[in-house]
Amino acid sequence: GQQVMQIPQYQHVQEGEDFTTYCNSSTTLSNIQWYKQRPGGHPVFLIQLVKSGEVKKQKRLTFQFGEAKKNSSLHITATQTTDVGTYFCAEENTDKLIFGTGTRLQVFP
């Protein structure tokens, strides 16, 4: 199926360390969304980025949209065990939402 590439696929960090996941597209994006899925749960919408170079913050989470609108990143400062889960970016493509491959974050206390 059609998917957007995300790296890394997995990331294990010690609690308190930072974490970043990157989302890369081959096409210029109109906008991008980010979701978090806890183990055994469903995806939950985090944020939407629209403007080139846009940076948005939610507490310890920083979301960035690339200047060329072809990539995006999610950075978590000082991870906590509650940050565990899989983070997905999602792009709009021909009237459907295409989800990234996801980055699974594991945080060790």
Add this chain to the structure above:
Amino acid sequence: EAGVTQSPTHLIKTRGQQATLRCSPISGHTSVYWYQQALGLGLQFLLWYDEGEERNRGNFPPRFSGRQFPNYSSELNVNALELEDSALYLCASSFGTGFKPQHFGDGTRLSIL
């Protein structure tokens, strides 16, 4: 506000059977989306319904079909079930069309024996 509800929670079928999954969107949401999430994998777009019409479908065979009812609830039907159809099927809803945030239900776990 009640969230997106899906039923059943789990469904066990055998190869060749047919499965029906149901979804009730958040009140006021007119768009319903269906996704397939195989174990440990990402979300694959299946179908999008808005105002009772199928607006788009993903790269799935025709045995995956569905409909949206006048109250905006939706059904996903999978015919001639195959082993690889085993997955979590997630339904999401959004207010209106366009690139709006999607709100997901807890999903239906479909197991094919």
